[in-house]
Amino acid sequence: MNKKTAHELKTLLNKKEISATEIVKSVYDQIEKYEDAVSAYVTLTKKHALAQAKEVDEGKRTGPLAGIPIAIKDNMCTKGTLTTCSSKILNNYIPPYNATIIDKLDQAGAIMIGKTNLDEFAMGSSTENSGIKTTRNPWNLDCVPGGSSGGSAAAVAADETILAVGSDTGGSIRQPASFCGIVGMKPTYGRISRYGLVAFASSLDQIGPMTKDVRDCALLLNIIAGYEEKDSTSAKIEVPDYTKSLVADDIKGITIGVIAELMGKGVDKLTKEATEKAIKLLESKGAKIKKVSLPHLKYSVATYYLIAPAEASSNLGRYDGVKYGLRSKETKDLITMYKNTRAEGFGPEVKRRILLGTYALSAGYYDAYYLKALKVRTLIKQDFEKAFGECEVLLSPTCPSPAFRVGEKANDPLSMYLSDISTIPVNLAGLPAISVPCEIIHNLPIGLQIIGKAFDEETILKVAFTYEQNTGWHKEKPKIL
Amino acid sequence: MKINIDQVANLARLNLTEEEKKLFGEQLSNVLDHAEELQKLNTDNVKPTSHAIPMKNILREDKVVPCKNTKDILKNAPEEEDNMFKVPRIIEE
Numbered sequence: 001m002n003k004k005t006a007h008e009l010k011t012l013l014n015k016k017e018i019s020a021t022e023i024v025k026s027v028y029d030q031i032e033k034y035e036d037a038v039s040a041y042v043t044l045t046k047k048h049a050l051a052q053a054k055e056v057d058e059g060k061r062t063g064p065l066a067g068i069p070i071a072i073k074d075n076m077c078t079k080g081t082l083t084t085c086s087s088k089i090l091n092n093y094i095p096p097y098n099a100t101i102i103d104k105l106d107q108a109g110a111i112m113i114g115k116t117n118l119d120e121f122a123m124g125s126s127t128e129n130s131g132i133k134t135t136r137n138p139w140n141l142d143c144v145p146g147g148s149s150g151g152s153a154a155a156v157a158a159d160e161t162i163l164a165v166g167s168d169t170g171g172s173i174r175q176p177a178s179f180c181g182i183v184g185m186k187p188t189y190g191r192i193s194r195y196g197l198v199a200f201a202s203s204l205d206q207i208g209p210m211t212k213d214v215r216d217c218a219l220l221l222n223i224i225a226g227y228e229e230k231d232s233t234s235a236k237i238e239v240p241d242y243t244k245s246l247v248a249d250d251i252k253g254i255t256i257g258v259i260a261e262l263m264g265k266g267v268d269k270l271t272k273e274a275t276e277k278a279i280k281l282l283e284s285k286g287a288k289i290k291k292v293s294l295p296h297l298k299y300s301v302a303t304y305y306l307i308a309p310a311e312a313s314s315n316l317g318r319y320d321g322v323k324y325g326l327r328s329k330e331t332k333d334l335i336t337m338y339k340n341t342r343a344e345g346f347g348p349e350v351k352r353r354i355l356l357g358t359y360a361l362s363a364g365y366y367d368a369y370y371l372k373a374l375k376v377r378t379l380i381k382q383d384f385e386k387a388f389g390e391c392e393v394l395l396s397p398t399c400p401s402p403a404f405r406v407g408e409k410a411n412d413p414l415s416m417y418l419s420d421i422s423t424i425p426v427n428l429a430g431l432p433a434i435s436v437p438c439e440i441i442h443n444l445p446i447g448l449q450i451i452g453k454a455f456d457e458e459t460i461l462k463v464a465f466t467y468e469q470n471t472g473w474h475k476e477k478p479k480i481l
Numbered sequence: 482m483k484i485n486i487d488q489v490a491n492l493a494r495l496n497l498t499e500e501e502k503k504l505f506g507e508q509l510s511n512v513l514d515h516a517e518e519l520q521k522l523n524t525d526n527v528k529p530t531s532h533a534i535p536m537k538n539i540l541r542e543d544k545v546v547p548c549k550n551t552k553d554i555l556k557n558a559p560e561e562e563d564n565m566f567k568v569p570r571i572i573e574e
Contacts, residue, residue, distance in 0.1 A: 096553035189534050203532050232539040233532070302516045313493060320494070322566055327559035331569045335494070343496035348505075351495060356509055358493040359484060372519050374529030379522070381530055414511050430533025454534060 001026040002159045003477070006068045006216045009162060013067050020056035020067030020111070023162075024049050027069045027113055031160045037480065039135045040155035042074045043082050044114040052111045063109030065223060070105060071161035073152050074115035075122055076207070077196040078102055085198050086130040087120045089345025090325045099196020100231065101165065101207055101224045108223045113161050116151030120347045121316065122172055122200045124148050125420060128410050129349040136406070137179060138478040139444050143403040146176030152210045153180040157478060163220055164210040169201050170304055171423025173208045174435040178398035178447025181437045181476060183217045183464070184210045188455045189430035190235035193228035201311035202233075204304075204427040213474045214436065214465045218242035221457065237455055245461040248469040252286030256463070257391035261297045262422045268401035271446050274439035275397045278448050278467060285466055290391060294383035299376050300425040305417055306360045306373035307428070313357030319345060352413060377428050384429045388453050393463055396422050398435040398447030422449060432457045436464045437473035445476070484509055
């Protein structure tokens with residue numbers, strides 16, 4: 001039962017062929033069986049979940065996702081449930097409020113299974129930077145699941161949940177979705193309220209669905225999208241019914257741009273071949289294929305690794321040992337308390353980024369680094385605008401290669417950063433993008449990235465659905481299951 | 482690119498061990514060297530983008546609403562007294 005999608009389970013629940021309690025129990029049975037190997041979760045909320053399932057079965061808990069299990073990345077505030085950001089500095093933090101998306105999911109009747117592991121404060125591409133544990137890729141337990149939403153991706157891939165949510169600042173939904181063979185979408189900046197999402201880089205962060213297929217992605221997006229006044233950056237733009245975009249083969253005449261810079265040097269040969277096969281398939285369904293060049297894309301990693309750490313160094317200033325979280329025992333005066341608390345509470349990657357951001361913003365370097373990066377961001381954004389002048393969606397591999405091994409890049413931050421080349425530019429431009437499963441290489445899945453115009457998640461879903469329905473890669477499961 | 486790690490760590494309110502200073506110093510230099518490639522681009526007439534989606538100041542009415550969960554908020558405090566956060570002495574006697 002836990003192997004099914006949300007839309008399949010909804011149908012069975014409506015027909016009363018199964019109960020919500022049975023679904024939730026089957027998910028926890030799976031967790032019992034595989035969690036030791038996969039380590040996707042930081043906290044499980046079984047008692048509460050079973051109580052909610054009972055309410056669904058008694059007709060007291062209703063809504064479009066009534067009885068459907070969901071896993072939540074542990075950087076979203078859940079009232080009364082530990083929210084750690086996989087950091088020692090927050091390892092005892094119990095939020096006094098819910099993030100907006102938690103309230104929305106609750107109103108829709110969804111059932112939270114637990115909170116999933118991430119790279120500390122969402123800074124990383126492998127979950128190896130988690131202050132709690134490293135999650136493993138269910139396809140190959142020696143490999144990383146990707147990151148930072150690696151726990152959510154691994155939980156979906158291992159059928160340890162039905163749905164999940166993640167957050168994406170430079171690829172943190174799409175890259176783990178690609179590594180774990182699931183669907184992951186970063187919606188347009190402003191599409192979803194981020195109230196209650198622990199901030200990393202505020203001009204880039206976005207919440208999004210991580211699911212087993214494109215239909216579930218649309219279903220979940222329907223629930224969590226929309227303006228809300230508590231996030232003043234959320235957009236007052238009407239939310240369509242995304243399930244209406246799920247029409248297979250309805251892509252005749254759509255122009256798809258293939259990003260030349262993301263298909264060249266540095267892309268693994270088999271990944272490139274798989275992407276070319278996907279392009280041919282979409283072409284055979286009537287899409288017009290066009291090669292496009294975004295000449296400033298090669299600057300996006302350097303741009304991102306100045307902007308994101310700068311914003312992070314400011315956002316993470318709040319962890320000072322005063323209001324919540326860890327406080328060092330060495331507190332002879334206030335400054336000593338700050339410095340010791342932060343030294344003890346943050347892991348190496350978070351410290352690295354705080355230092356980098358502090359440096360980029362500091363007097364004498366601001367113009368050369370931070371301001372320069374903001375200007376190059378404009379050039380990258382203009383490249384996309386130009387490409388979207390002649391294309392409806394753009395296409396690339398989600399990642400230059402399949403999942404790497406645990407430990408392989410852990411001591412080389414720069415090489416880890418450079419592997420985010422395909423996903424980072426999308427955040428810098430604020431655009432929506434999806435990763436859908438596309439081929440399996442040496443028993444590891446890879447992803448196809450489809451990028452859309454701002455607030456046009458519908459066309460992305462239409463193309464993604466067409467690809468998915470004509471290939472069936474989303475139905476493949478890891479061998480351990 | 483050589484950076485003054487002590488000064489940056491102080492600005493960031495972070496105590497670093499000698500090992501961390503060496504390691505982070507080197508790693509940050511590498512990242513900044515990579516960032517040097519941005520200097521190759523002429524951006525004299527380019528406006529900076531701080532937000533990708535255009536947005537003006539967003540205002541709301543300044544309405545006072547009661548805070549009902551003070552107890553839950555203070556439960557997270559490392560130290561509290563009389564409904565307030567407690568910190569080490571700030572002003573010398």
